[in-house]
Amino acid sequence: MQVHDLIGIGFGPSNVALAIALEEQQSGTRPLSTIFIEKQPAFAWHQDMLLENSHMQISFLKDLATLRNPASRFTFISYLHQRGRLQDFINLKTFFPSRHEFHDYLAWAASHFEDRCAYGEEVIGVLPEIQDGEVSLVRVRTRLRNGELRERLGRNLVIGVGGTPSIPEVFAALGHDARVIHSSRYVRGIAEHRDPRRIAVIGAGQSSAELFMDLHGRFPAASIDLIMRGYTIRPSDNSPFVNEVFNAEYVDYVYHRPVDERNAMLRSYWHANYAAPDLEIIETIYKVCYEQRARGEARHHILRRHEVRAAHAANDGIQLNLHDLDTDRVTPGRYDLVVLGTGYERRHHRDLLAPLAPWLGDMVVDRNYRLSTTAEFQPGIFLQGACESSHGLSDTLLSVTAVRSGEITAALEASSPSTRYASDASRSKPALAAQA
Ligand SMILES: Cc1cc2nc3c(=O)[nH]c(=O)nc-3n(C[C@H](O)[C@H](O)[C@H](O)COP(=O)(O)OP(=O)(O)OC[C@H]3O[C@@H](n4cnc5c(N)ncnc54)[C@H](O)[C@@H]3O)c2cc1C
Structure with missing residues (x-):
C-alpha cells in the first residue's frame, strides 16, 4: 500500500488553504505526497446556508492566501480577475462579498487540487500502524458512498473537519423529524x-437572524417566534480594536x-x-416586527429569556414547553416547524482519533497546531479549527486560515524524525498548552 507523506481529513477552506500553501511554500527537493479526503461528493461550503442576501462576515482580504502570500494566484482578487469581474467588484465598494460569490471562489480554488482530493469518502477512524513497538504510521479508514471501506497509510495527518451540528438534547430526543431542521441542512430541509403557519427559530446568533428573515420572506403568512435564553439580541462587535x-x-x-x-x-x-x-440584520428584524405592530398584525415575537425544556412530536405539530427564565412559568407552544440556529460542536477529531488515545494523552497542541504524542509515536497530527481554547477565537473562522496553513506547511517540512522536536520550542513550555 502506498504511504502518503500527508493525509488531510476534510477539504473545506482550511485544508484547501493548506493545499495552496503546500503548493506555494514547499522548499524541499521532493514535494510531500498528499491526499485529502472529503465526505461530500464535491466541494461545498455550508451550502445549506447559502441564503439570498447572505454575505461574508469577514473581509475578502482574509481569503485562502492573501495574508500569507499576497502574490498568490489563489487570492480572491485573482479569482475575480479570472472570472472577469474585478473592476465590477471594485465598483461595489464592499469588503464583504455575498456568500454565494465566496462559495464560488472557494470552489474555484479547490478545483485546482482535484488530483489530490478523494471526494465522497468519509473518514471513520484513524488507527495506529505499529512496527517494533512504535507507531510508525497512521492508517486512515474511510467509508465510500456505496458502503465499501478503504484504508490509506500516512506519515502525517491534518484534520480539518469543521464543526458538527449542535442539537440540544430536547430536540435530539425527537430523532429525525422533518419538522425540526438544524441550520446546517436548512436549504434542503x-x-x-x-x-407552515407557526414557526419557532431557536437561538439568537447570526444564523438564527438570517433564518428568521429567510422564513419571513418565504412564508409571508407565517408567524415566527425567535426563542432565546439571553436578555436581548446583541450585535457583533466588529470595531477595529476588538477586530484585532x-x-x-x-x-x-x-x-x-x-x-x-x-x-x-x-x-x-x-x-x-x-x-x-450583524447590526444591519438586527435592525431589519426590528423594523419587520415594528411594522407588523403598526399595522395591528403583530405575528412575529422575540421571546427573550426563554428556554425550551421539553419537545414532543404530535400529529398537529411540535409541542414545545417554553420555560420563562424570569418568572419560572412554563407555557406550551405548538409549531408546524422548528428551526435550530444552535451552532456547532468541535469534537469530531476526538472521535476519529480515539484509537490513538494511548499515545495522545490529554490532546495538547503546540503552537504549530501539532498534537503532542508519546515518544513511541512518530506521525505528526495537526488540527485545523479545533484549537480555539489554545489559539484563540479566530481559530474556527477564516481569519487565520491562510497564515495557519503556512505555519503547518513549515512544521510539516521540518518534521522529519530527526528534526521534528528539535525545531519545536513550544514543547519546552507544556504549562502553556491547552487541550484541543
Ligand atoms: C453559515 C456559516 C457562515 C459562515 N460565515 C463565515 C464568515 O463569513 N467568515 C468566517 O470567517 N467564518 C465563517 N464561518 C465559520 C466557518 O467555520 C469557516 O468559514 C470555515 O468553514 C472553516 O473551514 P474548515 O475547513 O475548517 O471547516 P468546514 O468548512 O466545516 O469544512 C470541513 C470539511 O470537512 C468535511 N468532513 C467533516 N468530517 C469529515 C470526515 N469524517 N471525513 C471526511 N470529510 C469530513 C466536511 O464535509 C467539510 O467539507 C461560517 C460558518 C457557517 C456555518
Missing part, C-alpha cells in the same frame, strides 16, 4: 415545507498567556464571534 483579536499575530499572544488568562480572554471576547448577529 425547508424545501419539504409548503405552508482576529489578527494572525494575536494567535501568538493568546497562545503564550497562562491558561486561566486565556480562558478569561475567550469569555471576554466571546460575543465578538458567537450569538451576535
Whole structure:
C-alpha cells in the first residue's frame, strides 16, 4: 500500500488553504505526497446556508492566501480577475462579498487540487500502524458512498473537519423529524415545507437572524417566534480594536498567556464571534416586527429569556414547553416547524482519533497546531479549527486560515524524525498548552 507523506481529513477552506500553501511554500527537493479526503461528493461550503442576501462576515482580504502570500494566484482578487469581474467588484465598494460569490471562489480554488482530493469518502477512524513497538504510521479508514471501506497509510495527518451540528438534547430526543431542521441542512430541509403557519427559530446568533428573515420572506403568512435564553439580541462587535483579536499575530499572544488568562480572554471576547448577529440584520428584524405592530398584525415575537425544556412530536405539530427564565412559568407552544440556529460542536477529531488515545494523552497542541504524542509515536497530527481554547477565537473562522496553513506547511517540512522536536520550542513550555 502506498504511504502518503500527508493525509488531510476534510477539504473545506482550511485544508484547501493548506493545499495552496503546500503548493506555494514547499522548499524541499521532493514535494510531500498528499491526499485529502472529503465526505461530500464535491466541494461545498455550508451550502445549506447559502441564503439570498447572505454575505461574508469577514473581509475578502482574509481569503485562502492573501495574508500569507499576497502574490498568490489563489487570492480572491485573482479569482475575480479570472472570472472577469474585478473592476465590477471594485465598483461595489464592499469588503464583504455575498456568500454565494465566496462559495464560488472557494470552489474555484479547490478545483485546482482535484488530483489530490478523494471526494465522497468519509473518514471513520484513524488507527495506529505499529512496527517494533512504535507507531510508525497512521492508517486512515474511510467509508465510500456505496458502503465499501478503504484504508490509506500516512506519515502525517491534518484534520480539518469543521464543526458538527449542535442539537440540544430536547430536540435530539425527537430523532429525525422533518419538522425540526438544524441550520446546517436548512436549504434542503425547508424545501419539504409548503405552508407552515407557526414557526419557532431557536437561538439568537447570526444564523438564527438570517433564518428568521429567510422564513419571513418565504412564508409571508407565517408567524415566527425567535426563542432565546439571553436578555436581548446583541450585535457583533466588529470595531477595529476588538477586530484585532482576529489578527494572525494575536494567535501568538493568546497562545503564550497562562491558561486561566486565556480562558478569561475567550469569555471576554466571546460575543465578538458567537450569538451576535450583524447590526444591519438586527435592525431589519426590528423594523419587520415594528411594522407588523403598526399595522395591528403583530405575528412575529422575540421571546427573550426563554428556554425550551421539553419537545414532543404530535400529529398537529411540535409541542414545545417554553420555560420563562424570569418568572419560572412554563407555557406550551405548538409549531408546524422548528428551526435550530444552535451552532456547532468541535469534537469530531476526538472521535476519529480515539484509537490513538494511548499515545495522545490529554490532546495538547503546540503552537504549530501539532498534537503532542508519546515518544513511541512518530506521525505528526495537526488540527485545523479545533484549537480555539489554545489559539484563540479566530481559530474556527477564516481569519487565520491562510497564515495557519503556512505555519503547518513549515512544521510539516521540518518534521522529519530527526528534526521534528528539535525545531519545536513550544514543547519546552507544556504549562502553556491547552487541550484541543
Ligand atoms: C453559515 C456559516 C457562515 C459562515 N460565515 C463565515 C464568515 O463569513 N467568515 C468566517 O470567517 N467564518 C465563517 N464561518 C465559520 C466557518 O467555520 C469557516 O468559514 C470555515 O468553514 C472553516 O473551514 P474548515 O475547513 O475548517 O471547516 P468546514 O468548512 O466545516 O469544512 C470541513 C470539511 O470537512 C468535511 N468532513 C467533516 N468530517 C469529515 C470526515 N469524517 N471525513 C471526511 N470529510 C469530513 C466536511 O464535509 C467539510 O467539507 C461560517 C460558518 C457557517 C456555518
